[in-house]
Amino acid sequence: MGAKRIIVIGGSAAGPKAASKARRMDENAEITIFQKASDLSMASCGYPYYVGGFFDDRSQLLCSPAGVVRDAKFFWNAKKINTKVLTEVTRIDRKQKKVEFTDLTTGKTGRAAYDKLVIATGSNARKPPVPGVELEGITTLQSLSDADYLRKIKDEGVIKKAVVIGGGLIGIETLEALHLAGIHITLIELLPQLLTFLDKHMARLVEKYVQTKVNVILQNGVASFLGENGVLKAVKLQDGTEIPCDLAVVAIGVTPNNKLAKEAGLAIGETGGILVDEYMQTTDPDIYAIGDCVEIPHLITHKPVHAPFGDLANLQGRVAGENLISGNVVKFPGTIQTGICKLFDYGVGSTGLSEQNALKLGYTDIETVVNASLDKPGFMNGNLLITKLIADKRSGKILGAQVIGAGDVSKQVAIWAMAIKGQFRVDDMVNADLPYAPPFSLAIDHSIATAHIMQNKLKGLFKDISAEQLKDKLKNKEPMLLLDVRNPNEFEEVRLGIGERLIPLGQLRNRLGEMPEDKTREIIAWCKISLRGYEAALILQANGYTNVKVLEGGIAAWPWSREK
Amino acid sequence: MGAKRIIVIGGSAAGPKAASKARRMDENAEITIFQKASDLSMASCGYPYYVGGFFDDRSQLLCSPAGVVRDAKFFWNAKKINTKVLTEVTRIDRKQKKVEFTDLTTGKTGRAAYDKLVIATGSNARKPPVPGVELEGITTLQSLSDADYLRKIKDEGVIKKAVVIGGGLIGIETLEALHLAGIHITLIELLPQLLTFLDKHMARLVEKYVQTKVNVILQNGVASFLGENGVLKAVKLQDGTEIPCDLAVVAIGVTPNNKLAKEAGLAIGETGGILVDEYMQTTDPDIYAIGDCVEIPHLITHKPVHAPFGDLANLQGRVAGENLISGNVVKFPGTIQTGICKLFDYGVGSTGLSEQNALKLGYTDIETVVNASLDKPGFMNGNLLITKLIADKRSGKILGAQVIGAGDVSKQVAIWAMAIKGQFRVDDMVNADLPYAPPFSLAIDHSIATAHIMQNKLKGLFKDISAEQLKDKLKNKEPMLLLDVRNPNEFEEVRLGIGERLIPLGQLRNRLGEMPEDKTREIIAWCKISLRGYEAALILQANGYTNVKVLEGGIAAWPWSREK
The missing domain is CATH 3.50.50.60 (FAD/NAD(P)-binding domain)
Structure with missing residues (x-):
């Protein structure tokens, strides 16, 4: 048998990764990448930063870590990989194991034979089907x-x-x-x-x-x-x-580009992504599919999802590249849909299930908490982080986390992604041993403190109320005592302004006389981040008040305007 | 029975945490902290940054997150906790369940009774026993x-x-x-x-x-x-x-301050730390000990260690504070000795076992790799990270990681700490789903790429050599071919200068004729970070060279001077 012939359709992220890994596994294979666009290995996640002017040299989007543009010459010299750019694959002939292609410059067509084929055709950007969508601009x-x-x-x-x-x-x-x-x-x-x-x-x-x-x-x-x-x-x-x-x-949004696969009779999944198994193999054993054109399992729900993330595309490319040479030896397990984006000075990230998604998927027995705190001590100029954590009530298993703020969001999301991947329960997280020094974190890391709050809530030590629930209660004019327990100077600076009373935590024990006579009356307590709000609730509960709630995330997590 | 009387010896980190948690669990307990120094709840890990001028307001070292100095008044008003500063506990009378103390200002002595006692006496800084150690300065x-x-x-x-x-x-x-x-x-x-x-x-x-x-x-x-x-x-x-x-x-270094415990007849462990169980309970069921004065189990080796870290002290305080009120309900599992420090523009961190420690402890069947790469893409001004990963060869279990560099060390160490805590094998890490966007990481995160290298090495795809081993070989003048596979312009800029030959990776396949005739001759290949060095090794191996090694971490991880 001669050298293995490998064809990869798609030259952006997943395709070149699969081709490169295949080359590393087999020096003799004949590897060809077909790419419809004119460039190869584009760092497409970097486009917004090029547009925004974070850097000016466009070629950086195409460079290897050593600063060499990954063009056809690079792929041939460094990796002995053929690349055909501006060349569109128009059909996969599974019977003859050939692809048909058109050179978009000359219009010439051709056919090429494969032993193993990789489909990495990416996704198509949705456009709204409305009049004028073809206008310039x-x-x-x-x-x-x-x-x-x-x-x-x-x-x-x-x-x-x-x-x-x-x-x-x-x-x-x-x-x-x-x-x-x-x-x-x-x-x-x-x-x-x-x-x-x-x-x-x-x-x-x-x-x-x-x-x-x-x-x-x-x-x-x-x-x-x-x-x-x-x-x-x-x-x-x-x-x-x-x-x-x-x-x-x-x-x-985007939809999986499944056209070639569909026309070739490969199975397409319920999300529109090409159906693959854990080896990234399609329903044809000689064809693998990877990247934004496939669907993969969600590791928590075990349901298929379309997860068009650049990191997953690369990881899938590595798996397919090894499997098509060595037989199916490595698996791609799936995703927990970890994502992050930069938004001016903010980071916004998420991993696992949101509460909304969990409820939609039938997880009814869940618990959530919101934690707001600095990422580092105030004396090291810490920045705010707000985390929402979702856990399964009975098992305590961590289902998801969302983190936003000017603080170190990326680390927090990475920690929770690892916790979910490792199937941590809340109890596994409360004594996590994370790297601590003041330039990097609080003594009790924000993630661990979030787990502490969740543990306290799961134990029934306190009840909380979300800003939205409180807003609804205000709308319905429900009778309740609203209690801000910060210091007077903090109160002067900014407050919710929703009819709250100020009783600083340090005075609360001496001013219990100001509390409602009816000990079942609802009391809602908060501070800046609701740590003191929690302490206030405990004091009130110990004094017989039976309906005390802490406002989630305190003033820091209040999403509406505040009085100044 | 009246209110529970709780005495805490030590008012720095662990002590106040235990006292505060106890208060939150029991509004009626009588809680007293004895503190030898004049201040309370000092953020001692922040001292170097105060000295270095990162901030000027000393009181920030003593502040609550809301900016209030945690003095005796604060503890009483906000937490109903008695604090006796400048008061040294001189003896624990376990029989009578009393402590004896001396007011360091007046010299007056006294006794106080406890139902539960917490020892949080911290550690003592070692001083060298040499002449002149008492000098001013x-x-x-x-x-x-x-x-x-x-x-x-x-x-x-x-x-x-x-x-x-x-x-x-x-x-x-x-x-x-x-x-x-x-x-x-x-x-x-x-x-x-x-x-x-x-x-x-x-x-x-x-x-x-x-x-x-x-x-x-x-x-x-x-x-x-x-x-x-x-x-x-x-x-x-x-x-x-x-x-x-x-x-x-x-x-x-520091030694556990075990004096009071020892004199009271409590068991002391082999490291000099007070012996505690997973509930942070000493050999006397009415006495807990926490923080820098105790020893705790190492979660990998299961051997006791003295781990004087501020984060662990706080976590232990929380555990003891709950247990002494509620009976032993929560556990502190131990440590993987995660640590980090800032060093000008560098971060330096570690978690789990080092190779040296693992070998000392009898782990002989281990594998290590070094990975050097940017933390983010070059176009986002990424900074260098160098990670050394240690894994068990047979099980693939991750044993330890060390990370240094100007890149985001803190996140990397946190990821590995979670991996070790979650008992991840290398195979669990190679497809981790971490938050990716160019402002935060590479498409394949540095940690995942490190796992990829380890997986390749465990599979026997390549062999590597450390800079130290290479240095030894050079000293012994062993016959070998040294191969830098970078581009000529990179070579001009900086090189190891140890007699290497430059053959850019892209030319290697055409210049195999320049390789030794003896295909068993040792060849050592590298590039900037040794990704191309790895590819070069694979090309050579595929062409029959049987003794090819990649220099760990390439030029980036070369710890000696280089030619410019």
């Missing part, structure tokens, strides 16, 4: 040419108003990039919240922050794009509002 | 008064030369603080390396960095302190060298 931020287009707009500095459609990860990253380009932005989101991987309450905190930078419109979609002479002039919303703009970036 | 950095003394020196700006004795965590932190105070430093360490929680090779990389800031002398101890009129003038070393200086900071 409307783009996505998915391809390098999209990035080039937007970077040119930044450099020219002519366009002053833009609309970003879609409040997901890409929309948020695009928004930052364009804002840094000096463009006035309106963000449109069809749903009642941004970033649906967050629970509503957490998303609202992000929204509050975003609104300090750009205009945000929720629960409103695009009805049409309005133009003159083929050029975008405004976006018309479903409620009739017209927003004048010269640029619209559409970021309403 | 010699200090430790253990107490707040030490910090005050050193901060005064910084503010006065008179002292220009200091010696720091001890290259452990505290020595390193002190060194940074004094350097920032504009003082010229010489660091003395008795052992052949700094930071013994690191393996020698990793420590040498730190040493190389430290030497760009201060003078480092290894394998030399203090013979005596020389003075004039009772004031320090020089440090005399064991080899006779005299180092003129006006200040010497001794940081040669």
Whole structure:
């Protein structure tokens, strides 16, 4: 038998990774990558930062760690991998084990034979099916040419108003990039919240922050794009509002590009992603599929999900690259949908299940807490972190975590991702041994303190109430005592202003006489982050008050305006 | 029965934590903290940063998160906890369940009865038993008064030369603080390396960095302190060298302060720490002990260790505080000795076992790898990380990790700490789902890439050689081909200069004719970080060369000078 012939369709992230790993496993295989675009191995997650001007040298998006552009010559010389760019694979002939392709420059077609095939065709950006969507000035931020287009707009500095459609990860990253380009932005989101991987309450905190930078419109979609002479002039919303703009970036999600696979008769999963097993093998044993075009299992729910993340694409490429040479020897287990994005000075991240998703999936017996604290001591200029943790009530198993704030979000999300991957229960986390020194964390790390709060709640030591629940109670004018237990100077500086009474924690034991005579009356206590709120609740409970609640995350996690 | 009487000896970190937790569990208990020093709840890990001028307001070391100084009034008002500062407990009378104490201001003595007692007496800083140790100008950095003394020196700006004795965590932190105070430093360490929680090779990389800031002398101890009129003038070393200086900071470690416990007949462990069980209970069921005065189990070796870390002290305080109220309901499992320190622009951290320690403890069947890479993409201004990972060869279980560099060390150490706590095998780590976006990490996180290298090595895909082993081979003039596979421009910029030949990876397949005729001749390949070195090794192996090795961590991890 001669050298193994390997064809990879797709040259962005997963494809080149699979090809490179295959080469490392077999020096003699004949490996060819077909790539429809003109570039290879693009760091597509870096596009927003190129557009936003974090760096100016476009070739950095295409460089190896050693600073060499990964072009056809690089792939041949360093990796002995053939690459055919600007070449579209139009059909997979599984019977003959060949692919048909078209050279997009010359229009010539051809066929190439494979022993093993890898499909890494990525995803397609959704576009709203509304009038005017073909106007000049409307783009996505998915391809390098999209990035080039937007970077040119930044450099020219002519366009002053833009609309970003879609409040997901890409929309948020695009928004930052364009804002840094000096463009006035309106963000449109069809749903009642941004970033649906967050629970509503957490998303609202992000929204509050975003609104300090750009205009945000929720629960409103695009009805049409309005133009003159083929050029975008405004976006018309479903409620009739017209927003004048010269640029619209559409970021309403992506769908798996399953066309070739579907036409070749490979099984497609319920999410639209190509069906693969844990070896990244499709229903044809000679064909593997990886990256944004596949669906993979969620490690908690065991249900298939479409998880178009650059890191997973790379990991899947490594698995497929080894398996197609060595037989199915390594597995890709799945995802817990860990994600993060930068939003000006904030990090916003999540791993595992949100409360909303958990409830939707039938996890009814769950517990949640919100913890707000600095990431480092105040004397080391610590920044705020707000974490929402979700755990299974009976087993104590950690199901998910969301973290936002100007603090070290990335580390927190990584810690929880490891906890979920390791199937930690809350009790495993309360005495975790994490790296502590004041330049890096609090003595009790924010993640561990979050686990402490959850442990206390699971033990029934206290009850809490979310900001949203409290807002509802206020609306319904429910009789309750609202208790801010901070110091008077803190109260002067900022307060919720919802009819609360100030009794500093240090005075509470002496001022119990001011509490309601009816000991079953609801009392809601808080402080800046609700550590003192918790202590106040314990004091009141010990004195016979039976209906005391702590406001989750205190004033720090209050997502509405506050009195100053 | 009346209110439970709880006495806590020690008011720094663990003690107040236990007292506060006990209060939260029981509003009616009578709780008293005895504290020998004048302050309470000092953030002692923050002393070096106060000395170094990271912040100027000393009271921040004593503040609650809300910015209130935790003095006696605070403890009484907010927590209903009695505190007796400047009061030394001189004896524990276990029979009568009383402590005897002396008011250090008035000299008056007294007795107080307890139902439950907590010993949180901390540790004592070691001092070298040499002549002159009582001279003025010699200090430790253990107490707040030490910090005050050193901060005064910084503010006065008179002292220009200091010696720091001890290259452990505290020595390193002190060194940074004094350097920032504009003082010229010489660091003395008795052992052949700094930071013994690191393996020698990793420590040498730190040493190389430290030497760009201060003078480092290894394998030399203090013979005596020389003075004039009772004031320090020089440090005399064991080899006779005299180092003129006006200040010497001794940081040669701490020993558990077990005096009271020992005199009371409580069992003391083999490390000198008070013996406690997983409930933090001593051999007397009415006495708990926590913090730097105890010994705790190592979670990997199951052997007792003295682990004087501020985070563990706090966690133990929480456990003891709950147990002494509720009966023994919560456990403190032990430590994996996770630690980190800041060193100018570097982070230096470790968790689990080092290779040296593992070998000492009889783990002979281990595998190690070194990975050097950026923490984030180059276009996001990523910084270097160097990780050494230690795993059990047969089970693949992760035993330890050491991380150093200007990159995000804290997150990396946290990830490995979670992996070890979760008993991850290397295979569990290779497809971890960590938060990825270019502002935060590489597409394949540095930790995951480190696991990939380990997996490849455990599979026997390649062999590597440490910088030290290579240095030895060079000394012995062993016949070998040294191969740098980077690009010519990289080679021009910096190279090892040890007789290597440059063959860029992209040319290697065409220049195999330049390889030794004897295919069993040893070939050692590297690049900047040894990713290309690995690829070169695979090419050579595929072409029949049987003795190819990759230099661990490449040029980035070479701890000696390089040619420029």
